[in-house]
Amino acid sequence: MIPKVLIVDDDQAWLRLIQAELEEHTNSFVVIVADSGDAALDILKNNDISLVVSDLRMPGMDGFDLLATILKVYPDIPVFIVTAYDKPKTRDVVFKSGAAGYLKKPFSGDELAEEIINTLQKKSEGGNLHNVSLDTFLQLIEMEQQTCTLRIVSKKQGRGGVIFFRDGDIMNARIGDQQGKAAAYEILSWSRVSLAIEHDCVFHDKKIDGDLQAILLDAMRSKDEGEENKRNAESDESEIFLDAPLAGKKSKSAEKKSRQKKQSVPKKKQKTSGQLKVKTKKKAPDLSEMSAVERIRHRIQTEIGNRNGLLDIYLDQTWEGLVYRALDIGEAFSGGRLNVLYVNKGSNGQFIVVPGEETAVIKIDADSPRDRIVDILSE
């Protein structure tokens, strides 16, 4: 299971050079290159990448945009920023944007390799396991209430995925750019796998409902149904060659197999599944009955989750002076509707101001994903 490192730079000559210099480290990692941010995203979607090294200044999608997308879609993949544009404060801004590392160009292949290997070692500090029964191993993690990130590779499927645990609770799963339950179901359908264990988890909030047992059962059921559908489709296609009793027999055997699999799960787990069945769908809240403040809170909560950095939301007329001036400016230069304002008052806090019949003010903390909140409220 040799990790893959993606290096992104619009300077193709530099890419060729660094790729050649890193060739001697192929025992530790394999290098894949991309000459633009868009090409990098395509590679990330279809490959199991362990680390990204990106240039900062690139035409089109620059290093910051790529970093922001990776943090959102592939939060477990560390990103190193490399740049010749090393001005005072660049390093601070790069780290503040969420990069895992920063290197000033020029640097040697060995320097970069050292940084890559150090980071990759941290990511598999919990060890590597091969030919493991995945469901048994995951139940062990749940039982021992471990916090970890598991990078899983199925040789049979030719695919890799990641499962995130916090205190034994399954928080999220990811395959390519897909996250959540669907990704978890696919990974859990793999039987014998290789995996690397990292003693950390980037997720603090659950992105998957239910506990591991219920998810394992659902994944098994979904796998059985998928196999049965496949068999039915095959038997339908083969109708002219097979007689009816044989087709019926096949279906019964599949049913039996499915029943056996379900029976192999301890009773306690079946109870959990039963509870899930009667679970009723939550009624969607009526937005028209909400106040402006409640609507804003609901939108941010729904789109971002609990790690939104909101400290307070309130109506505050004292901001109206700034809002009116901003409206005047917008009108004067044909900027169109004023959607939202962001204001940083240093030690006095950061605020997002939403104009309206009454001015709503959102106080956020320094780690809040404010660009995302601003985007959501601008829509």
Added chain:
Amino acid sequence: MKDIFKDVLGTDGVHGLLFISDEGEVKLSKFSDQFKDEEEKLSRIDWASFTIELTGINDAELLYENARFYVKKSGTGYLIVILGYEAPISMVRLNCEIMLPALDKMKSTGKKIGALFRKKIF
């Protein structure tokens, strides 16, 4: 002075920039050729009433339907960058952060030279 703005003005999607004193006086205005009409419209704005509202603010962003303003406080005034939504805002923020010390340095040097001239003349 032209060079220190090069990185910001050269960024894709940046329409132009203004430097406004704390009192609201436009000290500098630089726009790409295609946004000269925007520059003309913005020159007519009463910036003094805007800078009063900006008191105590380190940086701000005004997000309109068609464009956004990035406002950064410097030692002597406010740098305002007008940009489209296609512009890489993080890169603009970084360039402004980098540019401000040079801008303040130029402003303070300017004041010293001005004071020297005043002494000699009067």
